[in-house]
Amino acid sequence: MSGRGIAAALAIAVAGSIASPPCAASAPSRSTAAMRVAAAAERLLKLQAEQGLGILGARARRASATALRELETAMHAVGVPAAPSELHESAAILAILGAEYRSWALRPATRDNARKLGERAEELVWEARRVARLSLDRASRGAVLAARAEEASALAQRIARLLLWRRWGLGGESAASSLAAAQADFEAGLRELGAASENDATAAAELQLAQNQASFLTASVHRAGQGSADAHALEFAAKASDNAQESLERLAALYERSP
Numbered sequence: 001m002s003g004r005g006i007a008a009a010l011a012i013a014v015a016g017s018i019a020s021p022p023c024a025a026s027a028p029s030r031s032t033a034a035m036r037v038a039a040a041a042e043r044l045l046k047l048q049a050e051q052g053l054g055i056l057g058a059r060a061r062r063a064s065a066t067a068l069r070e071l072e073t074a075m076h077a078v079g080v081p082a083a084p085s086e087l088h089e090s091a092a093i094l095a096i097l098g099a100e101y102r103s104w105a106l107r108p109a110t111r112d113n114a115r116k117l118g119e120r121a122e123e124l125v126w127e128a129r130r131v132a133r134l135s136l137d138r139a140s141r142g143a144v145l146a147a148r149a150e151e152a153s154a155l156a157q158r159i160a161r162l163l164l165w166r167r168w169g170l171g172g173e174s175a176a177s178s179l180a181a182a183q184a185d186f187e188a189g190l191r192e193l194g195a196a197s198e199n200d201a202t203a204a205a206e207l208q209l210a211q212n213q214a215s216f217l218t219a220s221v222h223r224a225g226q227g228s229a230d231a232h233a234l235e236f237a238a239k240a241s242d243n244a245q246e247s248l249e250r251l252a253a254l255y256e257r258s259p
Contacts, residue, residue: 033077035150046161051109160241213244
């Protein structure tokens, strides 16, 4: 049996309780839920950096508890579809990675723990993207847009986290390129969503809110590039990423409900 096959088999014990969404009528599509897993993972990583740096400390601790619940809810919504299929295997692996990630996210906010959590976040986000991609093969247009909105919300969190990591002395030589790539992907996602013909007035309003927050993030990235990302600027970026995520998740819900 391959390594991934073994992982899929092991996931039965880990993911048995999340095999089916609790309420199919109101649950997000699997692709949207998978990208919400990625967004929650990115947010938890950012919140740990906030705590480690002493930025928005009490708020970050409260938000971490909420983000953990969001991760668990999203994992539950993804579930593990019936075998045999590539999607079953990928979702099973995601269940294992999600359980491991949760245990690491509960550890103290130290640089060493943050570095290790970051490694696990990369694995979790990669697998979440794979589950979303496999789930979108026969998805509706609304589900495609919803997953894209959730992906953009994850990127907003990633941008803020990379800014915080730079201040914390993490990320290494690749930090600048990772930040530039995340910002470019975020902006491309917003442009794609803005061009969608499915946008009604409510969706357009949510998208405008997200774009406003994106401009604040961009300003923070620029200040960091100029070497002037002080604690206040980082706090501003952290809040902007949360506000952008909230707008984009509301936008994703609107897309999910679209005909």
